[in-house]
Amino acid sequence: MELQIKNLNKTYSNGVQALKDVNLTIxxxxxxxxxxNGAGKSSLMRTLxxxxxxxxxxxxxxxxxxLKDKAKVREILGYLPQEFGVYPKISSYNMLNHIA
Structure with a gap:
């Protein structure tokens, strides 16, 4: 399954342009x-x-x-960032259920 990215752009509300015309075929x-740091790696991954x-x-x-069929993407794509927030007072089972 090939990933094709064409002219992808993302600017945050504070004016930071995280992605500027990203073109990749993987x-x-x-x-x-x-x-x-600041190159747009996390922004690209969060978008994908x-x-x-x-x-x-x-x-x-x-x-x-x-970008349009998010449910279909979520059926086949897994994403685990380097750091992600957890809720300290939630059980492991409930946390996994929430993330899933």
């Missing part, structure tokens, strides 16, 4: 995103994982429109 396999909206552009995973 064939099936394992890949990593490397870059300095349907956790935030892009301002413009397109992204397709196989025949799935990532």
């Amino acid at each position: 064939p099936q396999g394992m890949f990593g995103l490397l870059g300095p 994982a349907t956790l935030q909206q892009a301002d413009s552009g397109s992204a397709t995973l196989g025949d799935i429109d990532v």
Whole structure:
């Protein structure tokens, strides 16, 4: 399943332009995103994982429109960021159920 990203843009409300005309074609396999802090790696991943909206552009995973068919993307994509918040007073079972 190939991932195609075309002219993807994201600017946050504080004016920070995190993604500017990102164009990538990634064939099936394992890949990593490397870059300095502020390069847009997390913004790109959050967008592809349907956790935030892009301002413009397109992204397709196989025949799935990532930006429009979020439910379909979430059926096949897993995303685990380096750091994520948990609720300290919730049970492990309830936390897993919430995340799932």
